[in-house]
Amino acid sequence: MISVLLLILSVIAGVFLGKYFGKKEKLAKNLLILSAGFLITICLNEVFPQVYVSEESTNLGIFVILGVLLQMILEALTKGFEHGHFHHHNENNILPMALMVGLFIHAFIEGIPLANEQETLSPYLLGILVHNIPISFILGAFLFNRNESKVPSYPSLLIIALFASASPLGMLLGNYFNPDLQPYFLAIVGGIFLHISSVIIFESNKNHNIDWTKIGLVILGVMLALTMHLFHSHSHIHHH
8 A cells, every 4th residue: 555655645745846847957967867777776676686586487588678779669659758758849749648658558557566676765766757857857847838739728637647547457457467577577667777877877978978977876776776676675674
């Protein structure tokens, strides 16, 4: 239950920030870069070890690659919304419907492995929460700062409600799957995380100059995730 609440709250918090600070594009970008550093660290320290530790499951690498490919396909729907590309094209290009479907599938799949998480605040859940905030921030900015467009605002709340409920629904569905499938779902999500975070981190800087802010933010995200990882491993040792 706590996980579900946190998932919904992370989306609401992000949307709220986006509504009020959405005009500050730099802030959205910086949040994304920070979350990318966090996400890639969670991916390599938590998700992949958990994926590859399962002996019964074979060819898990293929599922990681599937996750990467799936995210590429989803981005055809969302037009790279997850990395903050929501202002590079005329906004009418993004059919809210396609955007919704893309974001919903993305968040839904991330929720599935949560069904078998043993602990409340697992690093994986934290990874999703940290990743939800910038996306919701962009979503909030996109939905509430389009005053000039003729789109009525009632779909906005529906879109937010759908996005907020996607991961909890995935989690719910995950309860009905055979737990042995867990590593496969985790591997797919690992691929999705890997793709999103690497695209954000490696997106070319203007003229390929060193962008110290960006490097600093990535390092900060990595440090946060590592601190959490160490804290988590430490508390695990104590539990056992």
